[in-house]
Amino acid sequence: MAKETHKQEFEIMRHDLVPLHEVISEEEKKQLFEDLNITPDQLPKIMDTDPVSISIGAKPGQIVKIVRKSHTANEAVAYRLVVESND
């Protein structure tokens, strides 16, 4: 089951509804785990085949920082662990 990278038809990261995603550095990663007192598997996940992952070049094992607009807080930060997809 070969992974098929779909041809990007347009720059999805520039779409209004797609929040900011960025891969964080190793130091930031270490700091995050320390702050939250967690192991990587306790984070929410994102597949490496997700259009966003492909677009920003996130690889399994890396962590993606997402900054969303929020109704309650103006900006909400979330993190996701990049995982290999099932097919």
Place this chain on the structure above:
Amino acid sequence: MERPRSITKKIGSINFSLLSPNEIRKMSATKVITADTYDDDGFPIAMGLMDPRLGVIEPGLRCKTCGLRVGKDKCPGHFGHIDLAMPVIHVGLVKTIRDCLRATCRDCGRLLLTDKQKNEYREELDKYKLEGRDNTYLLKQIIKGCVKSEKCIHCDREIGKIELDKPTSIRENGKKLTPSEIREWLEKIPDEELPFLDIDKKSARPEWMVLTVLPVPPVTVRPSVTLESGERSEDDLTHKLVDVIRINQRLQENRDAGAPQLIVEDLWELLQYHITTYLDNQTSGIPPARHRSGRPLKTLAQRLKGKEGRFRSNLSGKRVNFSARTVISPDPNLSINEIGVPMEIAKELTVPVKVTSHNLEWCKQMIKQKTDSYQEMEDYTPSVNYVIRDTEGMKQRIKVTERNAEEVAEKLELGSIIERQLMNGDITLFNRQPSLHRMSMMAHRVKVVPYKTFRFNLSVCPPYNADFDGDEMNLHLLQGEEAQAEAEILMKVQENILSPRFGGAIIGGIHDHISGCFLLTHRVKKMSSDYASHILAAIGYEGGLPKETVEKGKYVSGKDIFSTLLPDDLNLEYRAKTCLNCEVCNAPKCPYDAHVIIKKGRLLQGTIDENSIGAFKGRILDRIIRDHGMDAGREFIDKVTRMGITAITLFGFTTAIDDEDIPEEAKRQITEGLEKAMKKIHGLVKAYENEELESLPGRSLEETLEMEIMRVTGRARDMAGEIAGKHLGLNNSAVIMAKSGARGSMLNLSQMSGCVGQQAVRGERIHRGYQYRTLPHFKKHDLGASAKGFVASSYKTGLTPTEYFFHSMGGREGLVDTAVRTSRSGYMQRRLINALEDVKVENDGTVRHSGGQIIQFKYGEDGVDPARSLDGNAVDINRIITDIKEGN
């Protein structure tokens, strides 16, 4: 002493396996061969379904297998078995059987895959396992791949098409396979190919999916009950097993006697049916087995499934001790934190108290107070129901009676536990079903009262959604200090005044509390000092009487009486509910006394109504809670409700049918208005029929007509309401209730005295019924107002028969809507609760699942508790700015 922390463990995996025929025989205490249960003397028959080797149910009897009794030493019961004359398919596993047959060859039993394909799949499966990924999809793919082949790669046999005939028959190329043939086929599948069929070779062999032996559950699983008449009634499972044994026996006899194939096959089918229904009596495609009374039998699957099943009824939900249930009734003199508990209940419910050197004397006194008399006493004196003595690890429970009280009290030792009856001030949980939100279960302090109902303050009705038309509620007693403390801090009614839904109060003055305060504060209410002291006494006021005004007679103002409830630092200015939203608002100087100004805790002007003390909108209530805390909020609600009720009782307040009377002149005006509207509608219909009507943009002609007519009927009702409203002033009790927000609305009143208005089904005028008309009373194709559900009468004058019918149609829609809505939203809520029950907010502000998986990095993304928020905002900026401006 530090208590050991509870250890949390994670379930790594759950393994399901099949019982092999050998295992079934090995664990069997006896073979069961006779369908009879008891002999004529009432003794269980050996090798019958109630054989004493399968365990015992009568207390005192000893089990023939383990020698233990049922009560104390606990014989767990033992399985037996039935040897089936012919094999039978297990309904729960037919799909797996079908897949096995589809993927293998009938002759050699091997998978229909080349070695190369097999190796590829094996690698893929290993990889999935290593990574802990879900392999269901891949396994499906493997079977699909096998089905495609036409010939066996290993022995060249042609592969037939396997079809499953629900529920339990399987055909190969249209020819039915017998369970024996299927079993033989499955036997041929080699062990090493099982992983491709999603079977773990350590836990199952495929041929075990075709039963040759049936385990018989222990009698403890299917106890028989002796009815009052002395008759024995057997469990449904026993009934079903009797059927299985009977048919099994007949099948064996017929087969052994060499009966014709047809008869044997029929019996075989019947055996299959009985075993299928024994496992699951709701298998689709076959009629459920029924009791003699016609009730379907509750067999194995039915014991587990659904609302009444083991999971939802016994594991997710349990019945509890230390609880009580009775009818509820109101008591305005109780605090919102209190609950009135009938004496009879208080004497039955207990709280455990450990006897220590500090409370020994008190405990003894409590025990000595025991009386057994059931007569209602003036004063309730709590006593003790049980003393639990712990002697050398053996717990001894002594029942305290009036006779042995003295003796038990003297013998009381340190370290014993007394089960003390309910006392005033005990903390309890009070609940009304359906428990839809957390305010459906709140903590109340006990007040023991006479008579037989639970009583509580009327302000607490809305969170429970309770009324007193026969509602019952539940009470739970907390048995430990830790639980009591937790309830006190988190669950007391006063801690739940602010709703987590929107951060406002959901408990506040209702109904008469609001009418009472309205009467007390509207314009200048002149009160004699006698009346004033009466009201102030009711709220336990201890200061001096508010200053009397001397102009035009000596009196105390109602507004000043109300002001005694307000904290001294309260400054507020807002519009009352009574505000008419006049086109030119003369703001501070409102001619209707609807502009409230409170300065330094004194009500200077304006009327107190729903916008001041009601739930959801009560401005004073809201401000007091925010500035002075929950305790002050509770005190305010307690006092304002008591003041409202005292005031309304003092002034007198009543509403009757004559509140809806309007003068003849008004009636004439309304009739005229309605006639005008009718004419207008008639004109519209005429225009439509002559095709002169111009359609609105984007609408058809018919839609335009309907919309225009709806608009005219709507306006006609408003007109009637307006005319009626003009003649209903604030001297009318019904109007006071509507305007102050206590109960009812002006629409209700105008429907009673003016005109009920257009009835609608699905948002449209009523149009269905007979051919081209709603009722036979009208001409066909009549599009007029009264033919399509306009009710011109008022409730007071009464409806005409056709109006009444249309009104019922509209009313029915409302009822059906609510019924559908509640059932659907109930199911949605169940799913939500099941999905979210383990999610909680951790101390670091993250929202996590039971395994520590993060759901939200900050609760609600902003970390704000909505119950403490203002409309969802953490800080009330406007308030801070005004406070700074005014230098408070």
